Amino acid sequence: MQWPEELTANAWTGTEPATGGLSDRAAQWALGDHFAGRPASHRAAQQRPDHRDWLDRRVGWGIVLPDVPGLSRPERARADDAPEPLQRLAAARSATGQPIVLRYERDDWDQLYRYYPDGARHPIPTTGDGPRGAGRGELPYYLLLAGSPVELPWDLQFQLNHVCYTGRLDLDDSGLGNYVEAALSGWASAAVDSSSPLMWSVQHRPGDITWLMRQGVGERALAAWRTDTQIGDRAVGLREEHATCARLATTLAERRPGVVVTTSHGMTGPDADPERLRRTLGRLVDVGHDLLEPDRLLSQWSPEGVVWYALACCSAGGSGRHQFDGLLQEGTRAARAVERVVALGPVTAELPRALLGAARPARAFIGHVEPAFDWTLRRADTGLVTTSSLITALYDEFFQARPTPVGYAFRQYYLQSAALRSRWSTARQLTGEAGAPSTALLCTLAGIDRQCTVILGDPAVAPAALPCE
16 A cells, blocks of 8 residues: 555645645654454344433443532432423433433543442443443443533543443533423424435535545445435435535425435634634545535524434544654644644534434434544445445445434444554554555544544434435
């Protein structure tokens, strides 16, 4: 595999795409361990119980909250400090009759702590090495992180993604109330058309990263949908001159799709205005380089019941940690884009917060923390597109008589991190061999991309089912 001269990120600086040559430390960076969690098997994929059923005690659903030292242990077990809507959701999702509450103690990455009404406290390994399920001392497979990435870091979610079906709600009290009411009703009033999914895929130039995202994800998802006899030509594809923010909003309002897939650059500029960047971070960039404005979008369309996957830089937010330090040449557009996002600290992007907290909210948003690079979408040596597990989630898992919960649907995508880590480890041992640094670079970038893909919303929710034939 040849060493790349430069990398292109799916980040928009405000005037141009973010590209950057590799620094003289890039080979050293590629051999450093950037993978979250351990290279252990993903026990959440074991099939003895039906992992789609979070009420099965062998599976279980739990809520993760920040630890609050001033509360007693029984109060921590009852989630007394959580907003009232979250307390109701935790009780309703319980397989045991009591909410399963786990606490995160700051900077304690190896374990969560599970509390009980009798005052007991059990450490629970975040590696999934301990017992699993809803029983005493067990780690549930479904976990909802309830809080901002300042309180519950993105790195915690990255690690849990490998062993649990993990989601996050980072909403204000009003948004939480809206979301929980819809979730408890199963989105009973949602008038989505599950047989009319929507693909919106921006391409700026042939052969650039927007072209690669369109071909590797957008067009492949659309083609998969159209092979389904219950969907066919009802699947909508907006691309080329139709990939505008205005056309997206009007089509959403007209078709009310149950699943939306978008590919585009995500906003990471400008340099001189960090507060503006905080507001616009990860906003989708259309074919005319206009930004998708959540308020304007929601004035024309209600997201009630939709599941939205957005392949764009920082579409879910930023971690506040420089995961790519040492990879890119200083001063390049890509390096500056990453540095701007890091300077914001840990943050959730505006679009998913708006969709999930709306008066009639979305079910889930799947997006990216940090940028994705062109090398993570296609093998440089063979040209092979490496997005099959995404298409499996976005079609095979979602479009069934009994759709798969969002967290479970992406299990194979997260499982790839373990395979990539294994291949990276081999390359690291063969540092002196030809091609080993390139292989390490590919595995590291692809592994970071997968672990930085996150689910926002309750991981136990599933898209609307296709109508019975």
